[in-house]
Amino acid sequence: MTEKRSRTILKRAFGVHANEGQRQLWIVMLDRDWTQAELAERIGCDSGLVNRWLYAFGKPGLKFLPKVRDELNIEIDAFSTAPTGPWPLDELQRLASAAAPGPETA
Secondary structure, eight states: OOHHHHTTOOOSOOOSOOOHHHHHHHHHHHHTTOOHHHHHHHHTSOHHHHHHHHTTSOOOOTTTHHHHHHHHOOOGGGGGSOOOSOOOHHHHHHHHHHHSOOOOOO
8 A cells, every 4th residue: 555545544434425426436546546636636626625525525516526427437416326335445444544643663
């Protein structure tokens, strides 16, 4: 795992509006080994906005939905649909553990 990738997971929980688009964003990001900043650059938005989408605290608006569809091959209605498949939880947990500060060594 690369250092940049370990920094992509900082939060421990998702928002209350989990959706299929969010799940697919995680899969695309993990499959392509992108950081949130790299994903944001691909669709032309701020990484903070991508973070909100990834953790289900918001959804792409009309400006970004076509870019998400065209660049990432995620259908627009996926962000209004309940998750339809498994989450990549093992990978997300592994990355979260790698990003967590460990005990200091002397």
